[in-house]
Ligand SMILES: [Zn+2]
């Protein structure tokens with residue numbers, strides 16, 4: 001076993017504190033990654049605090065992981081020692097169900113092995129995430145990380161990047177389309193960058209007028225303050241696609257109304273309570289409401305390669321691990337531009 005240091009929480013109201021645990025020795029198909037940076041995703045906070053009622057303690061959060069390969073198993077072909085590598089929201093899956101076979105492992109029908117707050121395929125051994133010195137992962141679930149982008153800005157691509165890239169691709173967002181991004185946080189800011197890079201005309205919908213400059217700097221062409229319903233009414237039927245990245249309660253009917261005929265609103269945020277959907281905002285124009293959750297390994301690699309080609313990375317605030325509590329508070333308040341990333345050398 002490999003002695004590993006990390007930060008863990010022992011319960012829903014406990015702070016994250018230094019924690020020691022063991023990683024498995026790399027098997028034939030595993031890579032051992034020395035973690036350099038780990039992003040702070042809002043879902044880390046939900047799970048650390050048991051807000052989804054499924055938490056396993058002690059918990060080492062973190063699923064936006066980048067680092068260097070320190071050791072490879074005897075059968076590993078994709079990686080060599082010293083290569084950059086990334087790990088996202090899951091580290092294994094059943095590999096035999098239809099969704100796994102189609103490369104959509106995130107929707108595994110049997111057992112998706114979450115990077116943390118989950119169990120290995122034995123359904124007993126807890127998984128521990130990226131707020132730690134190292135991780136051991138099967139190469140099939142490890143991503144190649146381009147060396148042309150600053151590593152700390154790549155980390156959030158492993159969750160926020162793929163979560164927004166996947167629905168933009170699935171619904172074929174491209175040149176000449178009008179795209180709305182609702183909510184300018186960790187997910188939304190990646191949605192803006194990616195949709196703009198694909199040639200869409202992007203509007204950010206936000207409750208905060210103060211975010212207009214940032215939205216435009218990120219690549220948005222238009223900015224609408226949603227506190228003014230008349231502004232939204234004037235835009236009815238004008239959008240091809242809307243990416244809804246809001247995790248708080250909000251009225252999605254306002255945004256459904258903005259879609260043209262057969263337009264799609266894709267939810268990527270996860271509000272705690274059910275959203276109310278009126279029939280008419282959906283029936284009118286034959287609109288569709290879709291959901292999307294992260295992405296498969298193949299598409300995540302495609303996203304990383306796309307980001308390298310287009311020079312796209314997350315906007316981040318790098319913090320030492322000792323400031324994780326403050327980072328959580330600020331993330332909950334929406335006071336971050338646009339992702340905290342932990343420098344794991346401070347562990
Ligand atoms: Zn995440």
Ligand SMILES: [Zn+2]
Nearest residue numbers: 094097100108
């Ligand atoms: Zn499966």
